[in-house]
Amino acid sequence: MVEDGSVLVSLEDLVKKPYRELLAYPNPSDESVGSRIRQLKSLGIEGLEFEGPLRMGKLSVLGKGVVGLVFRGIAENRRVAVKIRRTDSRRRSMIHEAAMMRAANKAGIGPECLGSSEDVLEMQFLEGQRLPLWISSLKGRGRKARVKATVKALLEQCVRLDAYGLDHGELSRAHKNVLVSKGDHPWILDYESASLMRRVNNFTSLAQYILLSGRFSRKVIRILGPVDRDELVKYLRLYKSGRTNDAFKSTLKMLHF
Numbered sequence: 001m002v003e004d005g006s007v008l009v010s011l012e013d014l015v016k017k018p019y020r021e022l023l024a025y026p027n028p029s030d031e032s033v034g035s036r037i038r039q040l041k042s043l044g045i046e047g048l049e050f051e052g053p054l055r056m057g058k059l060s061v062l063g064k065g066v067v068g069l070v071f072r073g074i075a076e077n078r079r080v081a082v083k084i085r086r087t088d089s090r091r092r093s094m095i096h097e098a099a100m101m102r103a104a105n106k107a108g109i110g111p112e113c114l115g116s117s118e119d120v121l122e123m124q125f126l127e128g129q130r131l132p133l134w135i136s137s138l139k140g141r142g143r144k145a146r147v148k149a150t151v152k153a154l155l156e157q158c159v160r161l162d163a164y165g166l167d168h169g170e171l172s173r174a175h176k177n178v179l180v181s182k183g184d185h186p187w188i189l190d191y192e193s194a195s196l197m198r199r200v201n202n203f204t205s206l207a208q209y210i211l212l213s214g215r216f217s218r219k220v221i222r223i224l225g226p227v228d229r230d231e232l233v234k235y236l237r238l239y240k241s242g243r244t245n246d247a248f249k250s251t252l253k254m255l256h257f
């Protein structure tokens, strides 16, 4: 057991209130709660810890999106993250998301997919912060170098996903889909909208989000210094035209990376 004072709620207890309300959120029926508990059991998950940055009623979780709620859990004495499908999700199962996450893993990207069932995705637990909180938490000397290194690592991950042929689909909203863990290591999360059939846009979407548009890019630019927008747009076009390596290298050079 991982000892840090967290309370592990066993599978038997998840059937009770208030846990059941999050297990089959937002419409827990006996059937949906029971089925989810059976799925957790079949994946070897021993219980959930209800710890994390997001408060929901009296309980805490790692996160919540339109598809699922993400919990901290224990499986084989290891801490894991467990995404459980919402009953009102537009996705009818977690099967596609698990397949896409496994594809990303083959490219060396994303939290490791550890197991999946119809409504449950078990994955590597990440202790990290979302991009906006992470960047606000950086103080003092070394901040610029740290932002540079993380942005570079993130762009590299996108190039790798592009080369593999997996389009994430939601990197233009990276504040929700990237976590930065200790050592400033970025992780691309949430493969529910990902596709191996679509034209890949990971690098261009993320570069746009981080360097060109929106509140987060303004924070980044304030730390890194001004970016020649016209030149960057030119490189993104070059990337789209297929000259990905040249475009990537030119982008890094322009940013003095």
Ligand SMILES: Nc1ncnc2c1ncn2[C@@H]1O[C@H](COP(=O)(O)OP(=O)(O)O)[C@@H](O)[C@H]1O
Binding pocket: 062, 063, 064, 065, 066, 067, 068, 069, 070, 081, 083, 111, 123, 124, 125, 126, 127, 128, 176, 177, 179, 189, 190, 191, 192
């Ligand atoms: N492996 C993980 N480890 C820690 N926290 C995670 C993990 N996966 C997701 N989260 C947290 O849960 C939130 C929602 O997850 P996400 O997969 O984006 O759900 P949705 O598809 O419903 O939007 C994320 O923004 C993140 O804060």
Ligand SMILES: [Mg+2]
Binding pocket: 065, 066, 176, 177, 190
């Ligand atoms: Mg999401």
